[in-house]
Amino acid sequence: MHELGIVTHVMKTLTDVAAENELTRIGSVTLEVGEVSGVIHEQILDCWDYMCTKRGPLFTGCKLVLEVLPAVTYCSSCEQTYPTIRFGRTCPHCGSGETWLLTGNECTIKEIEAE
Amino acid sequence: MKIIELKETFTASNDRDAEELRAYLKEKSVILFNLMSAPGSGKTTLLSRVITDLKEKVRIAVMEADIASAVDAERIEALGAQAVQVHTDGMCHMDAGMTREGLMSMDLDGTDIVFLENVGNLICPAEYDTGAVKKVMILSVPEGDDKPLKYPLMFRESDALVITKTDALPYFNFDMEKVVERVRRLNPSIRIFPVSAKKGDGMEDFEAWLLEETRMWQTNA
Numbered sequence: 270m271h272e273l274g275i276v277t278h279v280m281k282t283l284t285d286v287a288a289e290n291e292l293t294r295i296g297s298v299t300l301e302v303g304e305v306s307g308v309i310h311e312q313i314l315d316c317w318d319y320m321c322t323k324r325g326p327l328f329t330g331c332k333l334v335l336e337v338l339p340a341v342t343y344c345s346s347c348e349q350t351y352p353t354i355r356f357g358r359t360c361p362h363c364g365s366g367e368t369w370l371l372t373g374n375e376c377t378i379k380e381i382e383a384e
Numbered sequence: 385m386k387i388i389e390l391k392e393t394f395t396a397s398n399d400r401d402a403e404e405l406r407a408y409l410k411e412k413s414v415i416l417f418n419l420m421s422a423p424g425s426g427k428t429t430l431l432s433r434v435i436t437d438l439k440e441k442v443r444i445a446v447m448e449a450d451i452a453s454a455v456d457a458e459r460i461e462a463l464g465a466q467a468v469q470v471h472t473d474g475m476c477h478m479d480a481g482m483t484r485e486g487l488m489s490m491d492l493d494g495t496d497i498v499f500l501e502n503v504g505n506l507i508c509p510a511e512y513d514t515g516a517v518k519k520v521m522i523l524s525v526p527e528g529d530d531k532p533l534k535y536p537l538m539f540r541e542s543d544a545l546v547i548t549k550t551d552a553l554p555y556f557n558f559d560m561e562k563v564v565e566r567v568r569r570l571n572p573s574i575r576i577f578p579v580s581a582k583k584g585d586g587m588e589d590f591e592a593w594l595l596e597e598t599r600m601w602q603t604n605a
Contacts, residue, residue, distance in 0.1 A: 274508055278479070284397070285397045286390065377391060377394065378392050382387050
């Protein structure tokens with residue numbers, strides 16, 4: 270994922286939300302970011318601050334809060350789960366490579382503070 | 385200030401735009417294929433071949449998305465097909481809004497198929513719905529058979545995979561069976577078409593699939 274594109278689309282989605290809920294200012298946005306989503310925190314925060322200065326009053330001074338969701342992989346051979354970052358693609362329980370990422374790839378707008 | 389819970393994907397607004405665009409294309413009886421690949425996989429050469437082979441059967445137009453230049457659009461226009469060049473202003477992918485803008489500058493009434501040649505990139509284009517009806521990924525033999533391991537999302541998201549430059553197979557350690565197995569593991573229903581756009585091998589199957597998808601889109605209510 271590339272951070273500027275993500276920021277642009279988060280702001281686009283929130284502009285719709287603001288129109289629906291008659292919001293004039295968003296004070297903060299909480300984004301849930303999966304551990305293996307590839308989103309680089311420092312870069313997305315920089316892009317966010319930059320775009321806030323470009324996108325008019327709705328986002329003026331708006332803060333971005335990142336919450337990390339852990340990455341969990343499921344093994345279809347032994348039907349157990351394990352932490353992805355530590356063990357990668359190979360199941361630590363049975364050694365199988367038949368594994369699938371369950372969570373950890375998210376990029377979700379959890380909530381906003383707004384008026 | 386109040387807290388509003390959303391739990392929405394960050395592309396929610398784009399996803400809605402994409403749905404609207406697909407409904408509009410349905411009304412217009414135009415099918416949009418989103419072609420995605422790494423730079424240099426041979427997208428423009430593949431399209432040139434498809435246009436040459438199918439231009440008596442269907443009316444084809446091409447939207448070229450690039451960060452800069454109009455080189456690809458010029459190649460397509462030289463074949464007599466309608467082409468528009470869209471610049472993504474530095475963005476590494478096309479989204480539904482940019483695609484709609486490109487479509488609005490085309491003559492859709494005289495068109496059956498629009499190919500969107502997405503920005504050469506195997507990561508970001510897979511994340512954004514452009515409003516396309518079908519997604520086609522292109523992987524060329526020289527890129528190697530390990531790409532499904534490195535860019536799983538792109539393979540998972542695509543409806544068809546075209547493996548190009550099969551005429552170069554004797555010169556590369558590219559294990560076709562391994563690729564097919566790796567891709568099927570990620571996406572059991574994907575259609576796979578090994579082709580050489582240069583020599584014409586395998587083009588018939590891919591073109592038959594394009595025509596069949598177009599026919600279904602244009603006839604099914």
